């Protein structure tokens with residue numbers, strides 16, 4: 062019959078696109094994804110929600126708006142509450158469909174399953190909500206879901222890289238920390254990846270460490286973290302610290318993100334403790350590229366310089382990157398050497 | 406209960422700036438105030454602090470851990486007791502609490518809890534009277550003076566009888582305040598995040614300000630309701646506070662952490678009861694309230710009720726806030742007049 066479903070290229074899309082695209086295609090539904098983020102999308106998003114909202118949600122609304130007057134039958138906006146036991150995603154993900162319906166954006170009818178695995182990871186009730194407009198056969202749905210999960214696993218497996226295979230002594234190892242939708246949306250992060258590669262760095266992301274490894278490393282933290290993205294980041298930091306080579310960490314957070322405000326602070330404390338240089342980049346809709354490049358180059362220079370000449374001499378960089386001035390400057394206003402949001 | 410409890414001084418501007426200095430820049434304001442406040446308590450000699458933990462989805466669950474690390478970095482000597490919520494069972498939770506407070510008989514504990522709860526109930530009752538009187542009293546501020554006095558007395562009461570006495574006395578006093586009975590006051594529903602609602606300092610005394618401007622204010626949350634719902638509810642018997650959640654659908658159909666859903670639900674309930682306006686207060690960057698904020702326009706459209714959203718952080722200024730509140734009140738007055746005229750024409 063040719064159903065079409067639209068998926069905004071934002072938020073959950075970046076983490077779960079293999080899963081959902083495979084699933085809907087297996088049901089015989091055509092999947093339409095919005096174009097990569099551009100200025101018009103971002104501006105539209107910024108207009109559609111209140112100012113205080115975090116950047117990724119603004120971007121999401123921009124993408125949702127591209128489906129106005131588009132020829133799709135449904136728009137897929139799941140309410141992702143939790144994707145693993147005892148961990149949530151974020152309050153904003155929980156209210157996403159409601160926020161969209163309340164906004165001024167005209168959109169096709171929503172498909173909004175509630176995905177909640179806090180209590181049990183086996184729960185598949187939501188599949189019914191996803192698929193009922195297209196088919197009534199439970200077996201077919203089950204099969205599609207099975208294939209989709211397989212696809213997702215393959216994808217995640219492919220992301221995990223063997224650290225030792227790619228460690229090159231002449232290159233710097235940079236761990237890029239951030240939520241998937243900031244890491245993989247190259248408009249939002251201003252092509253940070255490419256820039257780092259141009260500067261001769263090997264880039265790591267949380268997804269390159271296996272989930273098992275991250276989770277087991279997380280036991281070092283005295284309390285269990287109840288945000289999936291938080292767990293990913295902190296687990297990755299612990300894993301990264303174990304690895305050999307010359308290292309630096311770039312913490313990418315979004316302006317207005319409540320989760321980052323806490324998790325980044327905890328992460329940075331650990332980096333300072335281990336004397337690993339870090340740079341905190343806060344993305345907002347005014348972020349300008351010029352400032353970022355200068356910052357990045359300075360940061361990389363510092364690590365290089367330290368590596369080549371002063372193996373153990375750490376106190377001098379302390380003033381510049383990864384500030385340990387006083388105990389309060391870990392991530393605070395007074396310490397603009399570590400935290401800066403680049404305004405145009 | 407045989408423990409030496411140091412009640413931290415009421416938060417002031419100083420505690421806030423102390424907290425701001427030592428907290429993450431984008432943390433929400435309750436954390437900043439708590440940190441500042443605890444540092445002050447430490448200077449007064451407290452050596453242990455007690456914090457409740459949590460398991461999400463909101464940031465509150467991580468408060469304890471973060472505070473612990475911040476104090477460590479500051480070199481402040483604090484024992485931290487983080488009580489995790491009873492997801493392993495109520496009994497274990499109680500025993501843990503008991504371990505914390507030491508060898509005290511169960512009877513005493515029950516008595517202590519009962520007294521604490523009664524105090525909260527009575528404070529709330531009195532506060533509701535004060536909210537009624539504020540817009541009508543001739544001599545602005547009288548009710549608040551009496552109320553503050555009563556708070557101090559309640560604090561010192563040792564048993565239920567004394568408490569009852571203070572309550573009756575204060576009630577009597579409040580009733581004798583000269584009021585303008587004929588005045589037709591605006592009714593405003595105050596909703597938002599719990600800390601900013603309950604701690605007047607955090608919201609720059611928004612409630613009092615509105616009262617002085619001549620509006621009757623009713624909050625979506627009172628302390629005793631919260632205690633009833635969260636601390637005294639067990640698996641065996643559920644006590645429910647005001648159930649605003651059921652009103653939130655179809656605007657917000659799922660719990661979003663914090664008090665986001667209560668904010669929406671209460672606003673709908675207030676609108677249906679014929680309130681004139683809604684004021685939402687929340688800490689800047691508060692996630693659940695931002696979700697609610699994004700949904701408010703729809704509620705506002707459907708019920709034709711104006712909503713004012715106020716975010717507070719360390720930079721919020723008194724004067725700016727006052728102007729916004731005044732403008733809002735004017736808007737409500739104008740709107741009410743318009744509606745009234747229509748009625749007379751018909």
Ligand code: SF4
Pocket residue numbers: 115116117118150151152153154240290315317318319320321692
């Ligand atoms: S996790 Fe942070 S950035 Fe992502 S939606 Fe939630 S608040 Fe926004």
Ligand code: SF4
Pocket residue numbers: 319433434435463464465598662663664688690691692693694
């Ligand atoms: S409800 Fe808001 S203010 Fe309270 S902890 Fe959560 S984000 Fe912070």
